[in-house]
Amino acid sequence: MKINVDHEIRHDPEPDDADTITINARVFVGEDDYLPFSTTSFAKEFIDDENDGCRSKEELEYFLMEAVNDNDVILDAMLKLIVRVDEITCESSNEYSPGCALEVRLDFIPDYLIVDEDSQIQEAAQASFDEASNIRVRPASKLAIKNLSRKICKKKKIVKTGTRDKEIYNMICSTDDQKCTICLEEFHNGARLVTLPCGHDFDDDCIVKWFERSHVCPLCRYELQCEESMN
Known part of the structure; x- marks a missing residue:
């Protein structure tokens, strides 16, 4: 299964959206059919390894266990996701600054749908x-x-x-x-x-x-x- 991770940064979000991350996940079951999922939390909470109770991470993992049902793929996806968010929101990032809102898109594409x-x-x-x-x-x-x-x-x-x-x-x-x-x-x-x-x-x-x-x-x-x- 192929995992695609993409992101977009909003530099002037609504006040309630400042410093948040929204994860939009799609698990494709056909060429144009997919299972959608979305969750939002604060970016720091999402990448904090000690925060095992982050609601958005828990919701995403539950969704993937139901939709993907492959522990190796899920672990790989969560690792890629956390690394991507950490890279974007770190202090050395040139495109992200405090107060921005981050949207990350996570796509899961089965091998039989992948065109060489x-x-x-x-x-x-x-x-x-x-x-x-x-x-x-x-x-x-x-x-x-x-x-x-x-x-x-x-x-x-x-x-x-x-x-x-x-x-x-x-x-x-x-x-x-x-x-x-x-x-x-x-x-x-x-x-x-x-x-x-x-x-x-x-x-x-x-x-x-x-x-x-x-x-x-x-x-x-x-x-x-x-x-x-x-x-």
């Missing part, structure tokens, strides 16, 4: 080739890949409406894309993105693997310089 990324990219590259058979698909040059524009995805709340917050996110070097169209996952805070000359954004790892097989943009078929043309 390399196979997925290879299939997508072949599909791109089939759609544009007049373009000979070749690997992009290593120099062209190295020189691609890169940036860090940075999300922040920028709008409030009435008594209920309306969250609108923007990114450093603003992008209209909200997810990588290769792996189909949303860009998360802190992710390293690549912007192609045609303006499309992708996860750095995904697009590098893509260009090892094809020199053509997955969306608009913009052509990067090929390895062959460098000889």
